[in-house]
Amino acid sequence: MSTSDGAPAQAQVDQAIDWLVKLRFDSPSPRTERQFQQWLASHPHNPKAWQRVSNLSDELAGLPKALSRSTLDASQRQRSSRRDHLKLLALLAAGGSLGWAAREPLGLPQLLADSSTATGERRQLHGSDGSRIQLNTDSAIDLRYSAEQRQLELLRGEVSLDSNANDNRPFRIDTRVGTLSTRDGQLLLRENDKGLLLAVRGGEVTLFPASAHARLVHAGETLQVQANGNLQAVSLHSDPWGWTDGVLSVQQMPLGEFTAELSRYRPGLLRCADDVANLKVSGTYQLADTEQILQLLARSLPVRVDYRTRYWVSIGAA
Incomplete structure (x- = not known):
């Protein structure tokens, strides 16, 4: 769960924001603090995500305490969602030295999108x-x-x-x-x-x-x-407009490329073994049921689909 350039992935930044709310805007228990330390140690990019988020939080220290505290207290009294907390962080950052540009390294534009x-x-x-x-x-x-x-x-x-x-x-x-x-x-x-x-x-x-x-x-x-x-x-192995009709429509697409495309539509990890990655896939597949697509691949190609868990699936030689 990280980007190819070694930066934390969006999901890790999301988790860091959740921890920021728990640790800095609540009164964390010893158990919460232990869980936070476990989260930090669970992936090498989690500390990087935390540093990005905590840097923004540090900027709040330069704002008038009455403004930041009263706004946070009102937010908590209303039991606001994480999205509300994110809006609050962005608003407070806009009043600090980071400015609105602080949204970008946190991934806040995506989280606060229309x-x-x-x-x-x-x-x-x-x-x-x-x-x-x-x-x-x-x-x-x-x-x-x-x-x-x-x-x-x-x-x-x-x-x-x-x-x-x-x-x-x-x-x-x-x-x-x-x-x-x-x-x-x-x-x-x-x-x-x-x-x-x-x-x-x-x-x-x-x-x-x-x-x-x-x-x-x-x-x-x-x-x-x-x-x-x-x-x-460019010429593509797929109809780029297919998804607007709810389908993945491909012609002679290598299985490795097809797997990467299909993985965009299902949570978790979907991998294709190198020894079958060049097999060709053609057809029109309904995106509403990715499990059925995997079953169709196993029936139409010399491959097998192995489930380590529901969210960890591998395609290999039959």
Whole structure:
């Protein structure tokens, strides 16, 4: 449960925030303190996550005590949820020397997003402008509308947008690798290890509209946008839009790649052995039942599916 660069994973940061609430804003018992020490020792990245969160908490010490204490006391009297505590931390940080930028290293934008989905969940939204927005598994977005423009920020994961062309305001989309603009676009955005996958099904989308090298992306194009802004046309083994209809539709996709894709839709660990990773998978699979997908793989390919637990599954040679 950690990122490839050695940084703590989002789940570890979430746990650290829970511990922050228990230890600093409650009166912890000796048992709670022992459990906290056990959590710290249970994974090498847990102390890193705790350091990030506690650094933000330390900034609160510079705020007027009456403000921080009275707000925290009111929050506890209302028995607020962890989401309320997170909003409180972000609010207090905004008044301290860290500023609103303190949200980013904590992963707070994703946690405080306007709309988000859990692993395996998909959600359809209807904007006040008549646009249709869909979030894929484990995704988060913010939406902001003004008199001048419509704006969507992709905070995590994958989103599709069918912009209402009858609204003359430009629709701006902010991502980690850059900004896009459209009025009538039907587009899909997915964060990946290389940056951002952009697929356009209808209308026109302008990539990097404020740049001297703005790129107009037409219907039918699928691009990989790298973190440095470089673009590359790509062809995929899967229909990138399939999930919007609740399916995973693939053609001659290597089993290793298919397993990685399927793992996005189920909690826990799903692994594929190297000796079967190059077997090819084709078909259309219903994402609502990932267990059935695994059973279909075992029946159609020379593989077996082994369950160490419900959340630890391995695919290997039969």
